[in-house]
Structure formats: structure tokens, C-alpha cells
Amino acid sequence: MKRGPFIAVEGPIGAGKTTLASMLSNELHIPILKEIVEENPFLDKFYQNIDEWSFQLEMFFLCNRYKQLEDTDLQYIAQDKPVISDYHIYKNLIFAERTLKGIKREKYRQIYHILTDDLPKPNIILYIRADLDTLLYRISKRGRAFEGQIDPAYLQQLIEDYDTAMASLAVREPSTVIVTINGSEVDFVEYPEQFAQIAAQVKELIQ
Numbered sequence: 001m002k003r004g005p006f007i008a009v010e011g012p013i014g015a016g017k018t019t020l021a022s023m024l025s026n027e028l029h030i031p032i033l034k035e036i037v038e039e040n041p042f043l044d045k046f047y048q049n050i051d052e053w054s055f056q057l058e059m060f061f062l063c064n065r066y067k068q069l070e071d072t073d074l075q076y077i078a079q080d081k082p083v084i085s086d087y088h089i090y091k092n093l094i095f096a097e098r099t100l101k102g103i104k105r106e107k108y109r110q111i112y113h114i115l116t117d118d119l120p121k122p123n124i125i126l127y128i129r130a131d132l133d134t135l136l137y138r139i140s141k142r143g144r145a146f147e148g149q150i151d152p153a154y155l156q157q158l159i160e161d162y163d164t165a166m167a168s169l170a171v172r173e174p175s176t177v178i179v180t181i182n183g184s185e186v187d188f189v190e191y192p193e194q195f196a197q198i199a200a201q202v203k204e205l206i207q
């Protein structure tokens with residue numbers, strides 16, 4: 001693996017991305033790039049009425065992440081400095097393909113490619129898979145008010161969309177290392193030895 005690894009932690013809602021990315025950032029002394037959730041003005045409205053608010057929300061996420069990754073490129077990636085992120089830009093498309101319909105989906109796809117095709121992409125992805133019950137439990141434990149309205153069917157679709165998207169990314173970008181973590185069985189929060197195993201694997205990849 002070359003210097004300057006760009007690591008992304010991915011997985012469906014509540015899989016543990018921010019938790020794992022933060023733990024790895026501390027353990028490996030790699031700066032973290034975190035998604036800003038609290039300042040999103042559309043999430044609440046979106047979960048109340050997905051069809052009404054999806055375009056605004058998806059565009060908001062796309063523009064925010066575009067700006068964040070542009071800055072990260074200058075600050076870290078272009079200088080070969082390692083960085084770990086709790087998302088991959090590709091997640092925009094995974095969600096948008098599910099939430100948008102018709103002409104809006106087509107317009108979004110075009111804008112997504114215009115904005116992101118030349119952005120630096122992670123060379124390591126830690127993909128946390130988890131089953132519906134695990135995700136629902138973790139989302140409720142976290143207790144964000146607006147997520148109380150998440151439809152389990154929407155979450156189940158996202159679980160499947162993520163599997164499909166990761167499989168397609170593996171074919172499209174064979175040089176990207178994808179480490180799949182079974183988040184319903186591996187518990188890196190409760191069991192330090194399970195976290196140590198993941199950290200050791202990542203360390204080996206970035207050496």
C-alpha cells in the first residue's frame with residue numbers, strides 16, 4: 001500500500017461508522033473527517049415525507065460532502081497524509097438511487113458525476129454490514145429524535161442497496177481494498193480484543 005492512505009468507514013444507518021472511525025483515529029493517530037449531522041435542516045422533514053424532501057436533502061448532502069472532500073484533498077490527500085472518514089462519497093448515490101424518482105433522479109445522477117468523478121476516492125473501505133434488528137436497536141439507543149420515524153422497510157432496502165453497491169464498487173475499482181465487518185456479530189465497542197483485531201488489520205494495510 002502506498003503512503004497517504006485514505007480510509008472510509010461505510011455501512012447503512014447506525015452501523016457504527018462514526019464510532020469505529022473515531023476509535024481507529026485515536027488508536028492509529030490518523031485525523032478524522034466526520035459527517036456533520038446536527039446542522040442538517042432537511043433531515044427532520046425528510047423522514048416525515050421522503051418524496052417531498054428527498055431532492056433537497058440529497059443535494060444538501062452532496063454539496064456538503066463535496067466541499068469537505070475538496071478541503072480534505074488539499075489538507076491531507078494531496079500531501080500524502082493519512083486520513084479516515086466516516087463516509088465514502090459514493091453513499092450519496094446509494095441513498096439517492098433509493099429516495100429519488102424520475103427526472104429528479106436523472107438530474108441528480110448527472111450532478112453527482114460532474115461533482116465527484118475527479119474527487120480523490122478512498123483506497124481502503126471498512127464496510128460494516130449489520131442486520132435490520134441490530135440497526136434498529138442501535139438507532140433507537142442513539143435516540144436522535146428525527147430517526148424515530150425511520151421506516152424499517154426503508155432501512156432494510158438500504159441494507160440490500162449497500163451490499164449491491166459494495167459488490168459493484170469491488171468490480172469497478174479492484175485496487176480499492178474492502179474489508180467487510182459483520183457488525184451484528186463483531187462488537188468492537190464492548191470487546192476491546194475485537195477492536196484490536198480490526199485495528200491490527202488496518203495497521204497492516206497502511207504500512
Ligand SMILES: Nc1ncnc2c1ncn2[C@@H]1O[C@H](COP(=O)(O)OP(=O)(O)OP(=O)(O)O)[C@@H](O)[C@H]1O
Nearest residue numbers: 012013014015016017018019138141142187188189
Ligand atoms: N459495535 C457496536 N456495539 C454496540 N453499540 C454500537 C456499536 N457500534 C455503534 N454502536 C452504537 O450504535 C449507535 C450508532 O453508532 P454510530 O453513530 O457510530 O453509527 P453510524 O453508522 O455512524 O450512524 P449514521 O449512519 O447515522 O451516521 C451509537 O449509539 C453507538 O454508540
Ligand SMILES: Nc1nc(=O)c2ncn([C@H]3C[C@H](O)[C@@H](CO)O3)c2[nH]1
Nearest residue numbers: 013037057058061091092095099147
Ligand atoms: N437520504 C439520505 N442521503 C444521504 O446521503 C445520507 N447520508 C446520511 N443520511 C442520514 C442517515 C442518518 O439518519 C443521518 C446521519 O447519517 O443522515 C442520509 N440520508
